[in-house]
Amino acid sequence: MADSIQLTRQIAVRTIVTENFKKQVSDEIARNLQQIETEMQQMEFRVKRSIADLEKRAGNMASPDDRTQIGNLRAQLEAEKIRLNQLKEDMQGQSKALVELPIGSVVTQFTLESPVEIKVGENLFQKLEGGEVLVKDGIIQEIKL
Secondary structure: OOOEEEEEEEEEEEEEOOHHHHHHHHHHHHHHHHHHHHHHHHHHHHHHHHHHHHHHHHOOOOOHHHHHHHHHHHHHHHHHHHHHHHHHHHHHHHHHHHHHOOOOOEEEEEEEEEEEEEEOOOOHHHHHOOEEEEEEOOEEEEEEO
């Protein structure tokens, strides 16, 4: 029988909000929004070109398969537009929330996994309790395990 075992626990990486942090996150959101716009334009262009090619090949005598394929392409375009618009709205919501964050507040940016060794006789819940790394402008301020 083993006396100890390695497990994995979650470590939260939390950031102290500064003007620099707000600017970096705002810039990242702006880049993501631009990328979404570009992706939407490229996708719309590709799908419209594919539909035009199908319609041109089929002419007035489009087969049921051609009509189905055109309908599927239009449905894909609409579904992708909806997905990208939702992503865009989420990003815009994050941008608004970022503006309202008070300087000095603390936000969780992401979580990491960390190994932890547990032994017979130890309190499992205390050992697995999540740790925290506190960061300010990219510099680690505190580590709590």
